[in-house]
Every structure is written in C-alpha cells, then in structure tokens.
Amino acid sequence: MCQDTLARGGERTLRCPHGHSFDIAKQGYATLVRGRVPHAGDSAEMIEARDDFLRAGHYRFIADAVIADVPPTSGLIVDAGAGPGWYLGRLLDRRPDALGLAVDVSKPALRRAARAHPRVAAVLADLWQPLPIADGSAEVIVNVFAPRNGAEFHRVLRPGGVLVVVTPAADHLREPITEHGLLTVDADKKERLTRTLGAHFTADHTASHRRRLDLTGDQMRTLIAMTPSARHVRLDELAPGAVTAAVDVTAFTRRDRPLPTPAADHGTDR
Incomplete structure (x- = not known):
C-alpha cells in the first residue's frame, strides 16, 4: 500500500491519488x-458469542476502566483488534466529539463493528503488518485482548497521544480454565x-480490575464459545457457576524517540 490519502471514489470504493482502489463491503x-x-x-x-456476552454487560467494568484512562478528545480513537466494536462504541458514547476507527482482520467482527456506533468506521487490516493509517493521525489507541504492534502504534499515534492496553490477569477465567481445560x-x-x-x-500506570460473574449455563456456554477453546469443550454439558474476570489496564504515553525495536507481539489474549 502506498500510504497516501484515501477518498471516496464511489458509493462502495475508496481510491488514492495514485489510482489504488479498495472496495467497501456491503456490510460497511x-x-x-x-x-x-x-x-x-x-x-x-x-x-457472535462475544457480541452477545459483551452486550449482556458482563465486561462493562472493563469498558469503564478503559474510558477512565482515555482523556477528553475530539480526535480519532483507533481500536486495534476491535472485534465486534463494543468497547469502541461505549467509549464513543462518552466522548461525543471523537471519531472511531475499528481495525480487525476478522470479517465477521467487522460486519458488526461497522454498525457498533454512528461515528465508527471499520477496516480490515492485519495488526502484525503496517497499518493503513496516516502518521500521527490518532489521538488515542485502545487495545483490548488483542495483538500489539509497538512500532506501528507509535507511528500512528500523535505526540502526546495515549495508548490503553487491556490484558488478562493471571487468574482471569480461572474457574472454567480449571474445570474445562481452557487455554x-x-x-x-x-x-x-x-x-x-x-x-x-x-x-504511566497499571490498574487491576476484578469481578465475580455468576453465570447461568447458557452464559457459561457463551463465554467459552467466544474463546479459541470452544472447539475442545462440550458446550452442551456446561453447568452454571461463578467465574473470576480479572484484567490489568495499562495506560502508555508515546516515546518521542523509540529505543531499538523488538518484534511485534503476535499473541492473543482471548
């Protein structure tokens, strides 16, 4: 990609000045x-399972923690690894002058993210590769249970911008992990x-957040179905129970001059 500015070239097309063209799917x-x-x-x-679980409010405390670390802004908020866009939508509800960009590699995720909020645009891009976002164009990047590419996040984020990262704590989902052998x-x-x-x-700082979730059997099935472990668990045999949800939320500021660059984090936290 030439990394030049894209503009509408029609109802379902984006074009750059060099003639490169990219389609906009009918799902947005x-x-x-x-x-x-x-x-x-x-x-x-x-x-589908993740969207159902998030919309039910089980992880609202995580969204509230992210919102608390995002300063007031009228600029661009990029959700890197946005999934269905639920976290970005909640954030834009609380930042009425901001715009959101949902980035993910999953087409099913982007179909939902494109509808997550009126001020969200959604793009399919690989977080492990150069991002199709202009240098210094983002005021905020949020990254919830998703891969991290430090070099690209640094390039995209403006000086003084904020990166908020959510990672699972050691005891996150410990009960279903123990009971069902999840990852x-x-x-x-x-x-x-x-x-x-x-x-x-x-x-800048890290805060730990924990909740006890008392889930029905159906909710437990939805929780496990949204993880890569779903294919290894008999989802028709799950009983209700308590689940520990535990995360660490870290707010980062951008270094003016990067240190020697390590490889991108190709892992996932889900």
Missing part, C-alpha cells in the same frame, strides 16, 4: 490489504507486554 467495512491475509481472525461463531493466560504476559511496547512507549 473497507478491506485495506492487498492479496491474501495469512490468517482470518475470529470465526463468525466466536464473534491458560501466559505466565510471562507482563514481561511480554513490556518487551513489545517498551521501546516505543512509557507505561
């Missing part, structure tokens, strides 16, 4: 990659976060 998102993306992201079933939280998560973002950002 634009695909800003050329060629085949090596991974398709979360499946339609996972996105566990990486024990080196904090060190990996520092390693992948520390060259480009300075951590």
